[in-house]
Amino acid sequence: MTSSLWLSLSLSLVLLNQFPVNAAPNLVCFYDSRGYERQGLAQFTMTDMQLALQFCTHLIYGYAGVNADNFELQSINKRLDFEQRHLAQVAQLKESYPHIKFLLSVGGDADTNEGNQYIHLLESGQQGHKRFIESARDIVRRFNFDGLDLAFQLPRNKPRKVHGDVGSAWKSFKKFFTGDFIVDQDSETHKAQMTGLIRDLSAAFQQNNLLVSLTVLPNVNSSWYYDAPSIANSLDFINLGTFDFLTPERNPEEADFSAPLYEAFGQNRLGHYNVNFQMEHWLLQRVPANKLNIGIATYGRAWKMTKDSGDSGDPVVHSTEGPATAGAQSKKAGLLNWAEICQLMPNPSNRNAQGPNAPVKRVLDPTKRYGSYAFRPADDNGDHGLWISYDDPDSASSKAQYARVKNLGGVALFDITQDDFRGQCTNDRFPMLRAIKYRLL
Ligand SMILES: *[C@@H]1O[C@H](CO)[C@@H](O)[C@H](O)[C@H]1NC(C)=O
Numbered sequence: 356m357t358s359s360l361w362l363s364l365s366l367s368l369v370l371l372n373q374f375p376v377n378a379a380p381n382l383v384c385f386y387d388s389r390g391y392e393r394q395g396l397a398q399f400t401m402t403d404m405q406l407a408l409q410f411c412t413h414l415i416y417g418y419a420g421v422n423a424d425n426f427e428l429q430s431i432n433k434r435l436d437f438e439q440r441h442l443a444q445v446a447q448l449k450e451s452y453p454h455i456k457f458l459l460s461v462g463g464d465a466d467t468n469e470g471n472q473y474i475h476l477l478e479s480g481q482q483g484h485k486r487f488i489e490s491a492r493d494i495v496r497r498f499n500f501d502g503l504d505l506a507f508q509l510p511r512n513k514p515r516k517v518h519g520d521v522g523s524a525w526k527s528f529k530k531f532f533t534g535d536f537i538v539d540q541d542s543e544t545h546k547a548q549m550t551g552l553i554r555d556l557s558a559a560f561q562q563n564n565l566l567v568s569l570t571v572l573p574n575v576n577s578s579w580y581y582d583a584p585s586i587a588n589s590l591d592f593i594n595l596g597t598f599d600f601l602t603p604e605r606n607p608e609e610a611d612f613s614a615p616l617y618e619a620f621g622q623n624r625l626g627h628y629n630v631n632f633q634m635e636h637w638l639l640q641r642v643p644a645n646k647l648n649i650g651i652a653t654y655g656r657a658w659k660m661t662k663d664s665g666d667s668g669d670p671v672v673h674s675t676e677g678p679a680t681a682g683a684q685s686k687k688a689g690l691l692n693w694a695e696i697c698q699l700m701p702n703p704s705n706r707n708a709q710g711p712n713a714p715v716k717r718v719l720d721p722t723k724r725y726g727s728y729a730f731r732p733a734d735d736n737g738d739h740g741l742w743i744s745y746d747d748p749d750s751a752s753s754k755a756q757y758a759r760v761k762n763l764g765g766v767a768l769f770d771i772t773q774d775d776f777r778g779q780c781t782n783d784r785f786p787m788l789r790a791i792k793y794r795l796l
Contacts, residue, residue: 380758380795381765383568383594383648384411384788386445387418388435389465390772396779397684397692399772401444407771407785408448410792413456415504415568416445417770419494420466426476426483427490431466446499456566459495460504464572473507474539477548488556495565502566502591505553509545510538511574514605515625542579550585557589566591570767573599573650577633583640590646593637594767598652600628601744603659603689607677610658611670613744614651615725616754622671630754634761648764651754653773653787654685654692655745664740666732668718672742679741680711685773692773693787696745697780699729710739723753748790755794766791 384407390399408414420431430436442459449457462473476487491503539545557567567589571577573596587593598614612619615629626632630649637647663674678689685692691699699705701714708714715729727747733740746754755766768774768788778784 379412380763381412381592381648381767382410382788382792382795383413383415383592383765383767384408385415385417385460385463385768385770387463387465387770387772388416388432388441388445390770391441392435393684393686393772395684396694396777397686397772399776401448403776404445404771405448405451407774407776407788408452408455410785410788411455411771412765413458414445414448414452415458415460415570415767416442416500417460418463418465418506419459419461421461421472421476421487423468423472423475426472426479426487428461428487428494429490442498449499449501456501458502458504458566458568459498459500460506460570461491462506462508462572463570464506464508466508473509474545477545477552484552484555487552488559491556492559492563492565495560496563500565502560502568503556504568504570504594505556506570506572507575507580508572509575509580512576513538514601539579546580546582549580550582553586553589568592568594570594570596570650571633572596574605577636583637583642587640587642587646592646592648592764593642594648594650595630595633595637596650596769597630597633598650598746598769599656602656603675603678607658608673608675610660610664610672610675610742610744612725612728613656614746616750616757617724619670619725624671630757634763638761644762645764648767649754649758650767650769651746651751651787651791652769653746653771654690655696655743657689657691657741657743660730660733660740660742662733662737662740664733664742668716668728668730668732668742670728670742670744672730675742676740679743691743691745692775693745693747694775694777694779696729696743697747697775699741699743713739715741715743720750723750726750746787748786751787752790752794755791759795765795 419428422429436442495503560567569590601611601613617631618629657679658675659679661674661676664672681688682691682695699715700717705714715731717729719727728744730742774785774787
């Protein structure tokens with residue numbers, strides 16, 4: 356062997372030692388326990404959970420809340436969590452899946468009071484922080500979870516109309532105050548308080564070998580609340596809620612891609628409403644890539660198209676009328692789970708269907724940058740118009756690929772109860788979860 360070959364061989368060994376090959380990427384499975392309480396086809400059982408778990412590296416149980424009076428972590432569904440022993444039942448799965456980490460998540464938009472208690476908790480000083488930390492540690496240990504996930508409900512970016520009108524002074528005045536500007540005058544203070552809380556929490560949890568993760572909810576502006584370099588060391592991983600950038604509730608009058616991977620140019624869109632921007636925001640502050648997980652939603656966002664929206668379906672779609680009717684399974688206006696979206700696609704059984712069951716037209720994204728959408732223009736009476744932005748197994752797989760290429764920690768899926776867990780669409784159970792897993796392997 357020549358000496359130069361030796362040299363490069365030993366050099367690569369040194370490099371390998373310095374940069375250990377990443378462990379298998381994360382697939383963080385969020386489990387919203389409300390799925391367990393849904394009825395009919397939407398009911399998610401423990402058997403479904405077990406099938407999902409074979410793909411997950413982490414299972415995050417959602418959600419606990421914060422008591423507005425004393426800042427203790429508390430159950431927000433005592434009947435399910437305690438009386439029906441669901442927390443214990445889920446934690447028990449650890450025995451069969453010892454390689455999976457189980458965390459309890461607090462917040463996640465499931466807590467009431469629109470989250471004021473989270474701001475108050477931040478402001479509550481050492482005393483309040485201590486009560487939160489100790490109560491959280493108690494409950495995590497009592498139920499034998501491996502750690503806590505902080506999915507705090509903090510003030511959101513104000514939605515802005517995609518098409519900013521330029522015109523009268525009144526219009527620009529209005530635009531300023533409905534714009535994506537200041538929603539929290541004290542965000543700098545809150546950010547510093549957040550750093551303190553996370554550091555103390557992490558120190559306390561480390562004593563018991565417990566994990567702490569952070570989940571940034573959609574439209575919570577990371578620049579305002581999270582001092583990335585100061586908190587990264589205290590966190591085991593960070594899930595970015597990189598979806599729901601636009602929703603029919605926030606943006607009732609126009610529809611656009613709700614979770615694009617990259618910035619869609621033109622039409623005065625906001626540059627930070629995409630996965631890549633959000634990820635770069637953390638990476639540029641030198642947060643280790645392998646701590647960051649991309650959030651992917653298993654549901655799509657559905658707007659009502661009107662006659663005035665036209666029939667091309669090209670986003671940005673104007674003159675929409677807020678959230679489309681709830682799905683039979685999702686039971687939530689403007690939201691359809693992947694199984695529901697999939698069944699609206701043209702197929703033999705809906706070929707001649709009319710009205711709300713008429714098939715939608717599917718528009719794929721060959722660039723894999725923005726995601727797919729599907730739509731059905733309003734009929735002559737102005738009814739049954741629908742425009743849906745969603746991730747399907749293919750686009751979810753592109754996002755997982757992005758996570759691979761950037762050496763990120765992996766993917767966080769929100770959530771497993773809204774995937775097509777029965778295989779209603781193609782007989783493939785958990786198609787989103789599977790597609791992501793296979794791309795992360
Ligand atoms: C936070 O909001 C500001 C102002 O709208 C924006 O410029 C910035 O990019 C946002 N930060 C992130 C991480 O989205």
